[in-house]
Amino acid sequence: MSQVHYVSSQRLSLEQIDQILRKNFTLALSEEAVEHIERSHSYLLKKLADLDQSTYTPNEACFINGDQQELVNQQQKNFLLSHAGGTGPEVPAEVVKLMLLLKIQSLASGHCGVQLQTIKRLIDFFNREVYPVVYQQGTSAALAHLCLPLVGLGEANFQGYKLASQHILEMFSWQPISLAAHEALALLSGTHFVTAYGTHTLLQTKRLSNNADTIAALSLDASNSNPTAFKPLLHQLRPHKGLLETVKQIQSLLEGSEIVQQKKQHVQEDYFSRSVPQVHGTAKDAILYIEEAFTTEINSVTESLVIFPEEDEILSGRNIQGQPLTLALDLLTIALTELGSTSEHRTYQLLKEDKGISELLTAGPDAVSFYTTSHQTAAAIANQNKLLCAPSSIQHTATAYGQDDYSSAGASSAAMNAYQVVHNLETILAIELLNATMALKLRRPLKTSYKLEELVKAYQEAVPDVSPDGLLHAVLEKTVHFLRGYQAEIA
Template identity: 30%
Template sequence: MNNIIVLDGNSLTIQDLIKITRKGYKIQISDESKQRIIESRKIIEELISGNEAIYGVSTGFGKLANVLISSEEQSTLQENIIRSHSIGFGDFLPDEIVRGAMVIAINSYCKGSSGIRLSTVDLYIELVNNEVIPLVPSVGSLGASGDLAPLSYIASILMGEGKAKYNGKTYDGKELLNILGLKPVNPVAKEGLSLVNGTHVLSSYAAHTVYDALSIMKHSAISVALVLEAFHGNTDAFSPFIMENRAHKGQRDFAKTVLKLIKDSDIEKIKAPRVQDPYSIRCSPQVHGAILDTIRYAKDVVEIEINSVTDNPLISVSENHAFSGGNFHGEPISLVMDFLSIAMTELGTISERRVNQLLNTSLSNLPAFLTGNPGLNSGLMILQYADAALSSENKVLSSPATIDNTPVSADQEDHVSMGLTSSKKAYKIREIVLQMIAIEIFTACQALEFRGERDLSPVNKEIYDYIRKKIPPIADDRRYDDDVYWVIEQVKAGNLLKNIEKELLSISGE
């Protein structure tokens, strides 16, 4: 059971989801979930037998909701929605996003409000546990009704159609199911709609973005601590007294973390050369703290969403009724991903400004561009150009997607969330900001070469030594692009955090 996550529709965490998508954990559903799924299916069958008009079961979809479908054609209707909605464009979604969407879908079925058969859910679980990755185009969802097109591509595999990756090769859906010894689903009433209607793809993007954003925040505390030492910054700006006078938790937690990282450093003992440091250093608790609060808020919203049913209609066992509603609307995630995009862009912006502080000799009193012979050598001059270019990329990407509404389905669906667009942007921004924080760490380590014989804090010394074991200081101009890429990979893998997690508990929320 150590490498199995049990889904019950209520307790899936972002951390659990990452274990499944990145660490190969398997899934199963709880016995209670199985019973809820069975009971929900019984209600659908009873309602069908009573000839009740139910959206997407005995009617068409979208603007065609007023078209009644005979009982003989209801299975065909469910197959048709999967086939007709499988249309998208662009590159295929990342494997972890598709896998995450599949898990979130299964978790939503565990609540027993979708009317899907247990056998269909079991097949879905087999696909996840065999690490099957349907090929899903990245463009085509409006975030209402959920992620119709992307989820249709996933559902196609359950029908033995479409294409998917398995063990590094691409197969047709039918061939793949044969290889796995699985039988395709012939979707019955309500199932096709349950398979394609939901916010699972945009929520998967959001979950992965939030998880990585928290890791990036930890690395940003490292970068600030290193810059403080290299810049010989004034630690008063991080004092508990200042933090006590403003009650934002993120600000307090970030300042507390940085103080732990610089504990027992010379800069705690030596008088700072400046009464006040530039804002990008002095106000880092306020800026990074606000970003940390944003990430935490986003985490709460996303964990609600991945434990929700975003299908329509929803089946109430207790009331023996199919309720038509709008849980498929991706607005909660769309808004919070736009918010997170702005916050993470800010993290990159302030990081680039600190890099500038180190490279500008008139600001840092360090050699120009951190090279020993400025003029003959350009040092890290162009690294800041790249850093600024990355920042510019994010400023474009952080424009909100939620406010862009395009009515569809003959104005029946007259307001959409653009949630997948906002989530994809946030996911891209988090990748860029990770690179920018790595650049700051790389730059700060180079700046420390010019601070003479000074005692770094034990934590900063450990980070510095870890990097120097691989990357020598830059004395004269040489290629260093691979060095920066290596630091980026260390940040991505979390290798800089391995021995200092206790100093980062405040950011983790522990």
């Protein structure tokens, strides 16, 4: 039986979100949330007739006398339809699921004025794995597409099939929601599209950051690197938090390695190898800032019109402005790109003829093609990542006849770039793991540390058919799949 997460005013952490997604929690509203939602909606209905129109223009807010419910519902539907102008590829189901979770969390705050039944239907979508079809291009359109199925419009993905939303409603005997005044605006405003992409990317980043340390340690040991650059004493003189964490992690991963204990012929390593603490550590520091930004956003109300029943206030500001996320996502893309660049270069170092193994790693024409081609793939992906680092946070375009004259137009591009780069990083690290494992094999009978031997054992069990005369694509796909399910131990 599925575990239940009760939506409430309690702060939602990234760890909780990860648990909800990975363990397929179902959602339900807490009693507190129900009370807040109903109070907010009742307050709004009472205030509509007397609302100062200078607070928000009637065309945007869709305010009509609540007695004309049929007309109200049609206007709300029209408002959703007029904003559902997304295009391009579909947003992956994993991100749409996050959008539903984040939108529910925000609407349940009691500051948005929507009906209880509207939020409950979004919860139904989440629990039944009904994922509305949302498109990647058109940030302002994304939430309109997410919410069209509420009224039986648009399409949704269900159990591998794309169906008209009306058919899905009929399948579950759900009636289309009759939207009340203002609901369309509350539904289609917010930063939940970008926040969902960023949250997904950040969850993958935290996993890959740890895996990058582990794979780097394996590469360094397999290439018989001099460990002097990782001595804690050296880094006490430059004590950046992430740097010290990385040094501690590398030291822990290499503890007990027979290769480390071997006498080294070279005094120091190349810059890329010696820079692992600095590059990986800086990425860790960046991740901390980005995690704080996104955790704040996840627990924020970002709708255009915000309701304060207790203070008797209805306020329109710019909580929907995406700049806090866009700047954080730009930084995330850069940090991920740097992790990928150092990984790619470590793979290059494994293939160089200066560590006593490369002539074996590339022995024979098949092996030369197999391992050097894998590195060429890593290099191509690393170069693509660098292009995706162009900052989106400085991009602003006036829209809506100049009314939206300072929109964070780069929000969606920043989210897409980070999403692409984190998946690219996963492939680059998988290629390094492939090459480092083979390099270690050529060091036998020497063993690396217990922790790294466990990694190698698990990898070889998952991908047993690595052979220079095999299909490289298949090996890379299996390696990526292995890495996706691997969680490195943190020292």
